[in-house]
Structures are given as structure tokens and as C-alpha cells.
Amino acid sequence: MSLIESLEEKVKKTRPIIVFPEGNDARVLRASIRLNDKKVIRPILFGNEEEIKALAKKENVEIGDLKILDPETFEKKNEMIDAFVERRKGKVNAEEAGKILKDPNYFGTMYVYMGLADGMVSGACHTTGETVRPALQIIKTKEGIKRTSGAFVLIKDDKMYVMGDCAINTDLDAEGLAEVAVLTEETARKFGLDPRVAMLSFSTHGSAKHERVTMVAEATKLAKGKNPNMLIDGELQFDAAFDKVVAGRKAPDSPLKGESNVFIFPNIEAGNIGYKLIQRFGGYEAIGPILQGLNKPVNDLSRGCVEDEVYSLALVTALESL
Structure with a gap:
């Protein structure tokens, strides 16, 4: 089915x-x-x-x-x-x-x-x-949620991925990014996924030093605090989050093991461009944006x-x- x-x-x-x-x-x-x-x-x-x-x-x-x-x-x-x-x-x-x-x-x-x-x-x-x-x-928004965010579900044949925030928030701090991660994980569960959440960056586990890298790493910790049961890791480059071989080289200790199915982008530019690249180049159907937290x-x-x-x-x- x-x-x-x-x-x-x-x-x-x-x-x-x-x-x-x-x-x-x-x-x-x-x-x-x-x-x-x-x-x-x-x-x-x-x-x-x-x-x-x-x-x-x-x-x-x-x-x-x-x-x-x-x-x-x-x-x-x-x-x-x-x-x-x-x-x-x-x-x-x-x-x-x-x-x-x-x-x-x-x-x-x-x-x-x-x-x-x-x-x-x-x-x-x-x-x-x-x-x-x-x-x-x-x-x-629901009580306790500070902002809505926009997630996309991308499907092709039997493959499905969930991505956020790709549509709503132009500027997020670590707290905001953590909230997006928690909400997007919940969205993925509604679709029957067993969420494996990757917090994306241009760095993997400290391979680069920059305030944006620090922000994603901090957001990962905050998200884990909000939902201790989440399977989440970051900061990760996309290839380390998606490819088992690359993950083994770049992030051998990552609990995701290169098998992420939920991707949290560090900002709206990356998210909006990223989902559309996958949609158009990869031939995926993009469902969304799903407005989370309302x-x-x-x-x-x-x-x-x-x-x-x-x-x-x-x-x-x-x-x-x-």
C-alpha cells in the first residue's frame, strides 16, 4: 500500500x-x-x-x-x-x-x-x-509552542522523508531550531515513520568552527532535552546524515548511522532550496508546507x-x- x-x-x-x-x-x-x-x-x-x-x-x-x-x-x-x-x-x-x-x-x-x-x-x-x-x-499555536513552522513530506515510490523548516521562519536561534526539530519529529510519526532526526549543517561534529555550527549543535542538545526519547544527532553534513559509508568515516559514533529520514535545516534558505532540489532533481512529490504547531x-x-x-x-x- x-x-x-x-x-x-x-x-x-x-x-x-x-x-x-x-x-x-x-x-x-x-x-x-x-x-x-x-x-x-x-x-x-x-x-x-x-x-x-x-x-x-x-x-x-x-x-x-x-x-x-x-x-x-x-x-x-x-x-x-x-x-x-x-x-x-x-x-x-x-x-x-x-x-x-x-x-x-x-x-x-x-x-x-x-x-x-x-x-x-x-x-x-x-x-x-x-x-x-x-x-x-x-x-x-498550541500552548507552549512559540511559533509555527513549515515541514515538507517528500515521497517517491516506497521512500519518504520529512524536512523542516522550509517555509516559515526566516531567522531562528538555537531554541527555535530545537522547537522545529521536536515538531517535525512529531509530524514524521503521524506518517508512520520511525523518526531519525538529523540537524543539518556545513559541519559534522565540530569539523568546522563557526557560530552557525555552534547554534545547530546547541539546538540538538535543546531538542533532546525537550524530548529525551528522540533519536537525534547534530550537527551533521547531509552526506554524513544520509550515507552509511560517509557516516562511518565522518561520524562513526552517530546514533543515526547514516540512515536519517527527518532533516532539520539550519535556516530557511537551506530548507527551501533543499526540498525543491530534491523535488525537482530527484522526482519526489513534495507535500506541504505542513504548518506545525497550530x-x-x-x-x-x-x-x-x-x-x-x-x-x-x-x-x-x-x-x-x-
Whole structure:
């Protein structure tokens, strides 16, 4: 059974409600129709019904009984406005809230916050900031977690790896990097992996001296303190984390033994470039970014995504809601 088939089996028992604010995007439309037809989740597309039906006709697909909700005619609009004003603790009034909620991502996030859906997937035609900002203001992070972070699951045939942070935090100190490691390890477990976490650097166990190397080494210690049961090591160069032979030469005492399956990048530049290199050069499907640490799942697509990636991220979002 493939990873996607495994996810389908897990979520179809309860069929969580997942909303898609970008109903006018062909990739989102086609993926939502597949999800609905296969009865694995209950998708809801946001947008003008006539426009979405016109798009379906253009794409030569049948909408069937797929639910479409137009925010302009939403019957609980006033209730949503009141809830948003309360959630923002007086930072906006009702008139301002009404204008803000015309933004599909704010509307979708509030729809989830109000318990009308189990999760949201957006980002096919919005930036990460446009998707994440409403989630941070409304859904917010779980108690004890200071920040959300973006992980990617990369799959090809029977191979699967999890990587973070590749999308959200531009600057992390050792404490922040340690938190990312702990959350990404938890994400990997949700996918059935037995996580082997590598804290990546341009140095392996002190082979180079630099403040960035010291930061990754310190983050490794802090992560281990947060979760003593984690199998984690760092700092490690990628080859020492991934290749058994290289690991035997560079890091013979590493508990990972060159068999890492969870990779924590030292900064967002390395993470974003790294996952895209693996995706494009290696032919891996990239699912994500998965926004870690939120009270309810709101996940962000890459604007370069394809239909299959929309489908897969919706399954991931449904799994997180269980």
C-alpha cells in the first residue's frame, strides 16, 4: 500500500471536512472533485458557484455533489464577524472585520475556527504569508509552542522523508531550531515513520568552527532535552546524515548511522532550496508546507503545486484533524 493509499484509508472512516478558499483554481477544483468522488474527505470549495461551474465545464470535469459555498451569501456572516472581533480582542471593529473577512483566507480560517470545518488548504494562488497570517491571528499555536513552522513530506515510490523548516521562519536561534526539530519529529510519526532526526549543517561534529555550527549543535542538545526519547544527532553534513559509508568515516559514533529520514535545516534558505532540489532533481512529490504547531490544521500549498499535491496535502490536513 502506498503512502497516499494509507492516508486515504485512515481518513475515510470519518471523512473530515476540509475547506479550499481557492475554488476558482483549476488544480484545486480537480483535486477536490477527486477527494469528493472517492469519499475520503468532505471538501468544500469557496467561491462563486456559477464561476466554479464554468471552470469545471472548461476543465471538462463533473462537479457532482461537491459542496460550493459562496462567502458573499454565507448565512452566518454576522456571527462570523462577531466571532472575529472577539478573537482579535478589540483590535478591529465590526465594520473592519467585515472587510477583512472578504479575504478568502481569513474567511476560510474563521470557518475552521468556528468549528464548521476540520481544516483548511490554501496557497495555490496565494503567498505563504497570505495563508499563514490569518492562521496565526485566529487559530494560533498550541500552548507552549512559540511559533509555527513549515515541514515538507517528500515521497517517491516506497521512500519518504520529512524536512523542516522550509517555509516559515526566516531567522531562528538555537531554541527555535530545537522547537522545529521536536515538531517535525512529531509530524514524521503521524506518517508512520520511525523518526531519525538529523540537524543539518556545513559541519559534522565540530569539523568546522563557526557560530552557525555552534547554534545547530546547541539546538540538538535543546531538542533532546525537550524530548529525551528522540533519536537525534547534530550537527551533521547531509552526506554524513544520509550515507552509511560517509557516516562511518565522518561520524562513526552517530546514533543515526547514516540512515536519517527527518532533516532539520539550519535556516530557511537551506530548507527551501533543499526540498525543491530534491523535488525537482530527484522526482519526489513534495507535500506541504505542513504548518506545525497550530491548534487546528491550516496548511499551505506552493504556488507551483500540481493537482496531485493539492490532493495529498488535503489528506494530510484531514489526518492532522483526527
